[in-house]
Amino acid sequence: MHMADALISPAVGGTMLAVTAGVTAYSAKKVQNDMDESKIPLMGVMGAFVFTAQMINFSIPGTGSSGHLGGGMLLAILLGPYAGFLTMASILLIQALFFGDGGLLAYGCNVFNLGFYTCFVAYPFIYKKFVRKGINPRNIFAGSMVSSVVGLQLGAFSVVVETLLSGKTELPFGQFLLFMLPIHLAIGVIEGLATAAIVTFIWKARPEILERAVVGETLRGVPIKKVMVGLAVVTVIVGGLLSWFASANPDGLEWSIERVAGTAELESASGIHRIFSEIQNRVAFLPDYGFKTVEDDTAGQPVEEDESSWPSVDAGTSVSGIVGGAITLVLAVILGWIINVSRKRKSKATKAVA
Amino acid sequence: MSNITNSLYDIGLLDDLARKKTFIHRIHPVMKLLTTIVYIVVLTSFEKHEVSAVLPFVFYPVFIISFAEIPVVPVLKRVLLVQPLIIGIGILNPLFDTYIVMLGNIAISRGWLTFLSILIKSSLVVMVSILLVATTGMDRVAVALRMLKIPKVFVLQLLLMYRYIWLLIEEGFRMAQAYSLRAPGQKGIKMNDLGSFLGQMLLRAFDRAQRVYQAMNLRGFTGEYNAGDVLKVRFRDVLYFVAWSLFFVIARIYNIAALIGALFTGVGR
Numbered sequence: 001m002h003m004a005d006a007l008i009s010p011a012v013g014g015t016m017l018a019v020t021a022g023v024t025a026y027s028a029k030k031v032q033n034d035m036d037e038s039k040i041p042l043m044g045v046m047g048a049f050v051f052t053a054q055m056i057n058f059s060i061p062g063t064g065s066s067g068h069l070g071g072g073m074l075l076a077i078l079l080g081p082y083a084g085f086l087t088m089a090s091i092l093l094i095q096a097l098f099f100g101d102g103g104l105l106a107y108g109c110n111v112f113n114l115g116f117y118t119c120f121v122a123y124p125f126i127y128k129k130f131v132r133k134g135i136n137p138r139n140i141f142a143g144s145m146v147s148s149v150v151g152l153q154l155g156a157f158s159v160v161v162e163t164l165l166s167g168k169t170e171l172p173f174g175q176f177l178l179f180m181l182p183i184h185l186a187i188g189v190i191e192g193l194a195t196a197a198i199v200t201f202i203w204k205a206r207p208e209i210l211e212r213a214v215v216g217e218t219l220r221g222v223p224i225k226k227v228m229v230g231l232a233v234v235t236v237i238v239g240g241l242l243s244w245f246a247s248a249n250p251d252g253l254e255w256s257i258e259r260v261a262g263t264a265e266l267e268s269a270s271g272i273h274r275i276f277s278e279i280q281n282r283v284a285f286l287p288d289y290g291f292k293t294v295e296d297d298t299a300g301q302p303v304e305e306d307e308s309s310w311p312s313v314d315a316g317t318s319v320s321g322i323v324g325g326a327i328t329l330v331l332a333v334i335l336g337w338i339i340n341v342s343r344k345r346k347s348k349a350t351k352a353v354a
Numbered sequence: 355m356s357n358i359t360n361s362l363y364d365i366g367l368l369d370d371l372a373r374k375k376t377f378i379h380r381i382h383p384v385m386k387l388l389t390t391i392v393y394i395v396v397l398t399s400f401e402k403h404e405v406s407a408v409l410p411f412v413f414y415p416v417f418i419i420s421f422a423e424i425p426v427v428p429v430l431k432r433v434l435l436v437q438p439l440i441i442g443i444g445i446l447n448p449l450f451d452t453y454i455v456m457l458g459n460i461a462i463s464r465g466w467l468t469f470l471s472i473l474i475k476s477s478l479v480v481m482v483s484i485l486l487v488a489t490t491g492m493d494r495v496a497v498a499l500r501m502l503k504i505p506k507v508f509v510l511q512l513l514l515m516y517r518y519i520w521l522l523i524e525e526g527f528r529m530a531q532a533y534s535l536r537a538p539g540q541k542g543i544k545m546n547d548l549g550s551f552l553g554q555m556l557l558r559a560f561d562r563a564q565r566v567y568q569a570m571n572l573r574g575f576t577g578e579y580n581a582g583d584v585l586k587v588r589f590r591d592v593l594y595f596v597a598w599s600l601f602f603v604i605a606r607i608y609n610i611a612a613l614i615g616a617l618f619t620g621v622g623r
Contacts, residue, residue: 004440006476010395028505040507041570044514045563046556051519052526053552055361057542069552078556090512094519097487097495098365100436100480105394168402168472169443170450170465194548201553209560323615332412339420 002095002110003159005103009166016162017108023116024089027082039083046079047087051094058194069194070187072118073148077127077199078209081119088115109162113155122151135210137200144199145192152191156184362523364432368484371424372491378422382591383490383498389598390486394479396602403467407609408474414598415481422489429488433480437473444472492516497585506578514566521562526555 005013031039050071057068071091075084089111095101102110130143160176163169169176203210372379378386397411419426448465455464487495492513499509533543533551543551567575604610 002439004436004476005394005398005479006440006472007443008398010399013398014395024508025505028507031507032505040511041514041566042560042563043511045518045522045559045566047511047515048518048522049556049559051515052522053555055523056526056530056552058548059540059542059544086508086511087515089508090515093512094516097483097492098368099361100432100484103394103476103479104391104483105398105479163443168468170447170468171443172450193545194552197545197549198552198556201549202556205553205557206560323619327614327618328406328409328611329412332416335413336416336420339417343420343423 002092002102003106003113003162005105007163007166007168008103008106008109009168010105012162012166013105013108015108016112017105020089020108020111020116023085023112023120027085030082031086034082039079043079043083043087043090046075047091050075050087051091069198070114070152070191072114073122073127073144073151073191073195074198076119076123077144077195078202081123084123085111085115085119088119109158113158113162117154117158118147118151121154122147126150135203135207137203140199140203141196144196145189148192148195149185149188152184152188153181156180362520362527364428365519367428368488369491371422371488372494374423374489376422376489378418378489381594382585382587383494384501384587385591385595386486386490387495387498387502389595390482392595392599393482393602396606397475397478399606400471400475403464403471405467405471405474406611406615407605408471408478410605410610411478411602414602415478415485418482418485418489422485424485424488429481429484432484433477436480437477440472440476444469444476447472494585518559518562518566522555522559525558529555 031043050069053069053071055068072084072088075087078084079087092102092107092110092114096103096107096110126147127143130146131139133139157177157180160173160180163171164173164176199210393411393414397408400408418424419429447469448463451463451465451468453464454461455467490498496509496513499512500506529551530543533547534540537544
């Protein structure tokens with residue numbers, strides 16, 4: 001369920017990063033205020049545990065396939081929502097940095113989808129309701145199952161919304177939703193089974209761990225309502241600003257450069273293009289290739305339908321795009337190779353001197 | 355199971371690489387982190403069909419790989435391993451977007467262009483994240499996070515977690531190996547055994563956390579993480595950040611690849 005950077009727009013990613021930063025700051029404050037610092041190593045070790053548990057496959061009864069634990073609900077149950085959220089956030093950061101699972105821009109989305117719904121929705125409103133009447137295997141099972149399923153469904157729904165808001169894929173909303181929700185229903189059931197199995201075992205072996213977690217998260221200090229309102233405001237402001245920035249102007253960055261430079265003329269495209277055409281007259285090694293005629297033949301021809309959202313693709317620039325792209329790649333590789341060779345030569349020279 | 359040893363190897367490799375002492379490694383972690391973020395934001399801000407304009411962004415990872423003496427193959431392997439996820443979603447683009455565009459004389463479905471664009475962008479983004487850790491190391495990333503005012507509790511337990519992943523993965527691996535030796539021909543762990551298997555592992559983790567905390571207390575832990583030397587931001591660190599950011603922004607505004615192409619084909623301008 002990790003979202004990747006390439007499928008997300010800076011507006012959506014930035015908004016979700018801001019929201020996640022808010023929840024993280026709040027959770028950190030709660031952990032610092034409410035708990036002794038002995039929770040910190042516990043959180044670290046628990047994070048490492050979930051990290052490891054995610055790699056251990058178990059067979060799913062009745063099917064030939066295997067699954068693994070996600071761990072969001074488990075962390076909330078064992079550490080409480082605040083510490084659980086922070087631990088989930090670190091797991092995702094290490095996955096993003098070391099394994100490229102989910103990216104840095106999508107980090108906010110991923111923490112929110114996998115951490116927020118489990119720790120701040122499914123845990124307090126579902127799991128705790130089930131175990132309020134007493135911790136026993138039946139309540140643990142029902143609570144884990146329902147909260148895991150709901151948590152994952154919310155997360156999957158949010159993935160669909162974030163992806164579509166980003167506009168990088170062509171998937172229609174309904175179809176994407178119909179694809180994601182059933183899959184995550186199955187994943188949620190498995191997650192529920194695994195979570196229930198582990199929590200039940202812990203409850204039988206060391207009940208005090210569960211009791212401590214439940215006691216350790218009383219709502220003191222910062223009121224949650226204030227935080228929620230703050231989050232909503234941040235979301236609206238950041239999201240609004242970023243999306244306006246991205247959409248009101250055909251090119252947000254270009255526009256910002258204009259603003260910074262104070263004038264559009266300074267960055268005017270014709271300037272660099274004029275210089276280029278002058279250089280080009282001297283350098284072009286494929287001047288008589290005749291792309292121009294190709295361009296004239298095909299460019300004006302509407303092939304199927306006309307969509308204004310699609311920038312006019314004219315053959316001439318496409319071809320120079322392809323040629324230029326190839327040259328760019330070759331240049332990059334050559335650059336790397338030259339640096340490598342010169343470095344090796346240098347180290348050889350120093351070795352020889354030594 | 356090879357999964358487990360592989361990831362240990364991956365983390366270990368990045369840790370080793372981060373200990374090198376090239377000038378890239380010496381650049382201030384905050385500046386490297388910010389450069390990476392600017393790179394990702396600018397790269398992902400491209401239109402979804404853009405292909406050639408994205409290619410100049412290859413220069414940044416190439417620059418780091420070359421100067422920081424990072425081996426190319428393991429990094430590329432890591433990048434390829436993540437691709438199936440992206441391909442899974444991206445491959446649907448050609449199915450849903452069949453509008454035909456012309457590239458010279460070649461007719462191509464627009465969906466393939468967006469798919470290609472996503473593929474290139476995701477590879478580059480994954481690569482620069484991995485390169486960030488490979489040239490900085492987790493400790494220094496943590497220093498950068500602290501300097502960017504990320505809460506202390508978060509950074510502290512992030513570092514502890516990073517340390518304990520090693521121990522727990524080894525422990526998990528031993529347990530899983532012992533289990534599989536007693537259950538030949540079985541795929542994974544039986545659902546009935548899962549509770550006690552992971553539960554045992556969890557209890558061990560709890561006890562370990564307890565011992566760790568006591569040991570930390572005995573050594574005077576006050577809730578503060580000391581990262582050692584305080585790193586100062588030097589002029590060249592800022593220069594590195596500014597220069598690259600400038601390049602990214604220019605490459606975002608002007609299609610450098612197309613300009614180079616125009617230079618050689620004599621078309622378009």
